[in-house]
Structure formats: C-alpha cells, structure tokens
Amino acid sequence: MLPEVTATRYVTPLREGGSLPGLVEADDLGTYVMKFTGAGQGRKSLIAEVLCGQLARHLGLRAPELVRMWLDPVIGLSEPDEEVQGLLKASGGLNLGMDFLPGSLGFDPLAYEVSPQEAGRVVWFDALVNNVDRSWRNPNMVVWHGDLWLIDHGATLIFHHNWAGAQKAADRPYDASDHALAPFAPDVASAAADLAPEVTEELLDRCAADIPDEWLTDEPGFTDPDEVRAAYSRALAPRARTIHERITLGEPSKDRPSQAPGWLTGKGGDAK
Template sequence: MENHNPLQLRTVNVARYVTPLREGGSLPAIVEADDEFLYVLKFRGAGQGVKALIAELIGGEIARSLGFRVPEIVFAEVDSAFGRTEPDEEIQDLLQFSEGLNLALHYLSGAITYDPVVTKIDPLLASQIVWLDSFITNVDRTARNTNMLMWYKELWLIDHGASLYFHHSWDNWEEQAKRPFQAIKDHVLLPWASQLEEVDVAFSALLTAEKLEAIVASIPEDWLLKDRTPEEAQEARNVYKQFLTLRLNASKTFVKAAQHARQANI
C-alpha cells in the first residue's frame, strides 16, 4: 500500500484507555500511548467515521501551517484486543469498530476552555481564526462550544473534525468550494474580527499549493479506501486538494460574507 505521510506525522500505539471525554459528540477519549504521553483519541468507529478524522487532520495541519498553536497530531494504532477488558459496552463497541489507524492530539494537561468574557483576543488574532474557519468551513467554533483552549496563557485551537462538510455530499463540491460560509455568523470571535482583508492577503500567500498538497497527501490511504476502490480513493484525494485550491482562490467571497455577518451582529 502506498505510504502517504509527507508531513512526517508520528504514529503511536495506544497502550491504555484512561477516560472518555463525554462532552464530545463522537465520544473521544484520553488515552496513554506507548511513548508514555497522553493523547485525546478521535475514533474512526465514531459517528462520522474516517471523514471526521480527515477533517481533523486537514484542518489542524492547515491551522499549524498558518502559525496557530495546535496540539501535535499523531496517527494512533488501536489493537483488536484493546477493548476486551472495557466494562462499558458502548465504549467497548467503539473500540472494536476503531481497530486500526485512528487520529490523536497531544493532551494539554491543565488547559482550560477559552472564555471570551475572561480572555480578550486582539482583532488580528480574531480575524485570523475567523478567516481559517471560513476557509475550512468549520461550523464548530461558537460561543456554546469554542473549541479553543488557554494553556500557559496562550491560545490553542482544537477540534476541527466538523470542518470540510462538503465531503459528506460529494456531488457539488466545486460549487461548495466557491460558496460564502453562512455559518460564520455564529463564530465566537466574529465581533472582534476587524482585519479580515489584511489577513486574507497574508494567509493566501502563506498557503502555497505545495503546502496544501503535502497536507492532503498525508491522509492515510486506509481512510480513503473505506467503501472505495483504489482508483476512487485517489480521486477522493484529488478532490480534497482541488476543493482547498478552489476555495483559496475564492477567498474574497467568504471574507466578504464574514464582514457582512459581522456588521449585522455589531
């Protein structure tokens, strides 16, 4: 099988299930790996399956390439025997359906959820995060669920599995790539995002074709092969790359939509 990992992400083996994170809709968990570090494990056997893992990988690594703080993303192997001693039947089933390659993020021990009332974000950083989420169509950075953490007084971005929702319906992906992102109206940082045009210029230059290609090339073949032939899997990889390229070229459309939404909210 072809090896896709140009970003050189590490692969760890899950050694111990520590505790579920029940606030997550897909029931992620804190686990210990064979490198003795703790990770937040995202399961391929959860509701959205490997699509959520692909979105997490692409969204997180795009954020990292733009200079945001994102916990280290690793591939995580779950052994078939791993869940046999788990007493909770729901978790046991999840572990069984997640045998093989999963995705995990380094666990930021002691981090607290970002609260806009407590911590003020400057307009440039707010604009950068709003731009990112408009680009990757991330519906999950709202006041109810910010998916940002404060760790040692620095802001970290987490949970990008709800991004790239075009891949839940592939039929009109080209049209979706060029659309404004209407859900940006609910973004927790939108009121402070007053520098979107400046950010658009800077980030459009940073996200080169080579960077996008390297990120998409890192999607494990195994994830793309689910319910597909090898030829269809390669086509799916190409669609991800083309979607991101088209969306970047149409960035003025989603920037304008975010600006209009911000004006309507102020």
C-alpha cells in the same frame, strides 16, 4: 506521514464532544486524545481533523500535534461503560491521536481577550474550511500556557460528504455572526492578505499527504487515495483566494438552533 504510535492504556472517556473521544496513553510515553474510526461521524471526521489540523499549523495557528494511533480494543476491557466498549470494539486498527494539552482551559470570551488580528486569522481559516462548529455555543478552542489553541475540526470540509458539489463549495459564503471570536472585531482583511497567498495547491497537497491511505481507499467516484487527496486541494485552493469577500459578521442569533449538521449534533440528518 504523521508519526505512528500504539495505544497502551485507555485512561478515560472525554464526554464533552459528541464523538466520545478518549484519553489514551501510547508506547512513546505520550498522552493523547484519541478520536475513533468507529464513532458516528466515521472516517471523514478524522480526515477533516488531519487536513485542517495540518493546514492550521502550516499557517501559524496553534493546533495540537497529530499522530497515527493503532488501537487493540483489548486495552479497554476494564472500562465499565457499554457505549465506550462498543466504540473501542468498532475502532480496532488505525485511529487518530491528538496531543493532550494538560491543564488547558476551555475558551471563555469573558475571561480571555483575543486581538482583532488573531481573531481575524481564526475566522478566516474557519471560513476557508467551512467550520460549522466554532460558535459561541461550542467554541472548540482552549487556552493553554496563556495562548489560544484550536481543537476539533471534524465538522469542517462539509463538501466531502457530497463530492458532486465539491467544486461549488469554493463560492459558498460563510456566516461568522455566531463565531466564538466575532465579538473581538476580527480583522479578516488583514488575515486574508497574510494567509491566502500561502494556501497554494502545493501546501494543500502536503497537508493532504498526511491523510492515511486507509481512510481514503474505496471512496466512491475515485480510483485511489491520491486522487481523493487532489480533490481536496482543488476544492480549497480557489476558495482561499476569495472567501474573505463572502464572510458575514452580523449580530449573533442566539435564539437560533445550531447550524451544525445532524450527524455532528446527534439529532439526525445529513450534511449537504
């Protein structure tokens, strides 16, 4: 289970993302980026953050530590923004905290060089979880202490928005042409050789075990949270074995609109 903390002070909203996360202090004296159950993306965005964040770390990729974070909306009463107030009121109870990386800088491909090996590992991982939100438009990576860190995985695991088609997700290709690391000649074959054998159902079960029961209860078509967790493992394990064969790295299409779903971009529409 993830460590558990209680939010003690709402510091400020972070307006870079569509979900309006907040910078929050907690009773363990840590500072976290808090993602809220009351945000438009809902609890499935937080489920994706947990499963992908934990999996990334198990595979040796850098991603912030996660915590279960309890929120009493009263801590934000001094916040003047009505949108933030509404978000806090809608998110009382259990939310998700990500370790704040002070002084980190947004990834800039012109200022930070990434080796083909590291680029390949990130592209392969994003293909596995079908990350539609790590493009040149919005890299969702930061540089901290000279290293590349992965953040914001709420737009992954699109299959869990339509469980009926989840098993087909293993065969879906991944177009990495617009990926933020595509210009660095990612060595996907080497990444697959190293990482695919590690992505077993046992590892996926360990990562899924960190998803709180509260976010899995009452999922349509499932009897209990453990059954939902097992469904994530069944969908991802076979994809890990062959996804490298279906990754496309072509010319970036910079004149094409973002392929992220409407619920992520705020332009309406549902994930398929």
